[in-house]
Amino acid sequence: MFMARPISDPLKKPSRELLLEAATSLIRMNGYTSTTVDDLCEKAGVSKGTFFHNFSSKEELAVAAANRWSKMTSEFFRSAPYHQKKDPLERVLGYVRFRKEILKGDLADFTCLVGTMIQEVYSTHPEINKACFDSVFQHAENLEADINEARKLYCPKAKWTSKSLALHTQAVLQGSFILAKASGDVRTAAESVDHLENYIELLFKK
Amino acid sequence: MFMARPISDPLKKPSRELLLEAATSLIRMNGYTSTTVDDLCEKAGVSKGTFFHNFSSKEELAVAAANRWSKMTSEFFRSAPYHQKKDPLERVLGYVRFRKEILKGDLADFTCLVGTMIQEVYSTHPEINKACFDSVFQHAENLEADINEARKLYCPKAKWTSKSLALHTQAVLQGSFILAKASGDVRTAAESVDHLENYIELLFKK
DNA sequence: ATTAATATACCAACCAGTCGGTTTAATATC
DNA sequence: GATATTAAACCGACTGGTTGGTATATTAAT
Secondary structure (H helix, E strand, O other): OOOOOOOOOOOOOOOHHHHHHHHHHHHHHHOOOOOOHHHHHHOOOHHHHHHHHHHHHHHHHHHHHHHHHHHHHHHHOOOOHHHOOOOHHHHHHHHHHHHHOOOOHHHHHOHHHHHHHHHOOOOOHHHHHHHHHHHHHHHHHHHHHHHHHHHHHOOOOOOHHHHHHHHHHHHHHHHHHHHHHHHHHHHHHHHHHHHHHHHHHHHOOO | OOOOOOOOOOOOOOOHHHHHHHHHHHHHOOOOOOOOHHHHHHHOOOHHHHHHHOOOOOHHHHHHHHHHHHHHHHHHHOOHHHHHOOHHHHHHHHHHHHHHHOOOOOOOHHHHHHHHHHHOOOOOOOOHHHHHHHHHHHHHHHHHHHHHHHHHHOOOOOOOOOHHHHHHHHHOOOHHHHHHHOOOOOHHHHHHHHHHHHHHHHHHOO
C-alpha cells in the first residue's frame, strides 16, 4: 500500500520549510554546488517530486534560502540583548561582542550561509549572488545606522565613514569564518573578532 | 594524420604546468566543485588522457594547485619592493599597502585561490583543506615575523600577540574578497584594507 | 627498445529536472 | 449530512545529459 502524503499533523513543518532548513544546513557544510537535490530531499525527509513542486529549480531554492537567511538573521540580531542599549556606541560594541560570543559549537552552526555561497556563485549564478549581496549589505546597513549615531556623538570629525566601518566588520567576520574552517579551530575566528573590537574601541577613544 | 604529441618546443610550458594554471584561473572564478576536468583540459589546451597522466584525480590536482599557489605567492611577496625596508614596521605597513595596491582589474586576478577553495572543501576533502590551510597559515607566519620584530621594537608590552594580528590581516583580506565578489566592486575590498592599515597604525602609535 | 607523454573513445555513476499518477483537504452541490 | 469536484501537496520511477575516471592506442624522446 502506498501513501502519497503523511497523515495530517499540525505540528509537522511544511515541506518547503523543511527543504529550506536542509539547504541552510547542507550548503553551510558542503557548499552550493556539491549539495545535490537528492541530498536536500533526503535531509528534509521529502521526495524529489515535492522539491520541484515547491521550487522550480535548485537555483530558486538557493535564492529562497538566502532570503530566508536574511529574515532569520535580522530577527535574531534585532532581538539580541545588546540591541536594547541606549548608547549607540554600546550597541556597536555589543554587536561585535555578541558575534564573538556565538562563535561556539560546530562550524556549520555559526558560519554564514550567504558568505559561503558567494564564493561559488558570484560569476555563474547572478540571481543567487544578488540575494546573497542583499543579505550581507542590508545587515551591514543596520549596523551602519548605529555606527553613524555613535560617530556623530563621539567623533563627528573622524575621517572614516560609517558605511566603510560597517562593511569592514562584515569582512572581518566573513574572513574569520574562512580561517576557522581552514584550521578547524574556532579560536582563530574569535581572536580576529577581538582585534576588530579593539579597533573600534581605539577609533572611538577620546 | 594524427599527432599524439606536438613537436617538441622548448618555449611551450609542460602540460602539468598548463593544467595548474588553468586550475588556478578557473577555480578562482567558479570554485572547485563546478570546475570540471573537461573545463580544465579545454582551458589548458590538453586532452583528458594528459590530465590523468599528470594527476591521479581531480583532488590531487587541487592539492598541487594549492601547493603551487603557496610557492608563487611567497615568491611574489618576498620579491615585492616593501620587503626591502629596514624598519620592520615599515615592512608590515608596506605589506598591507601593497595588498591594497594590487586590488585592481578583474576579480579573479587578485582573489585568493586557497581561500576560495576552503569554503567548499573543509568538511569533504581533508587533503585539499590541509594544503589550503598550509598556504594561508604559512603566509601569515612570514608576516608574523615582521610584526614580531616591530612589536619588540615599538610596543613590547602590547597585549595582543603577533600571531593573532598576522592572522587578523589574513581574515580581513579574505573577507574583503567576499565582499568584492558579492558587490562586484573592488573598492569595497580596498576600503576594508584601509581600515586594517589604520588599525595597525593605531596599534603602533606611541 | 623502452619509457614518457599524449590522444580518443568509452563507461558507470550521478545529477537536475520531468512525468504520470496518488492522497488529502477544502468547498460546492445535492 | 452525504457526495461530487477541485486544487494543492506529494510521491518515486524515469530521462537526457554530465562527470570523474579508465582503456587502449599512438608518437616522441632517450
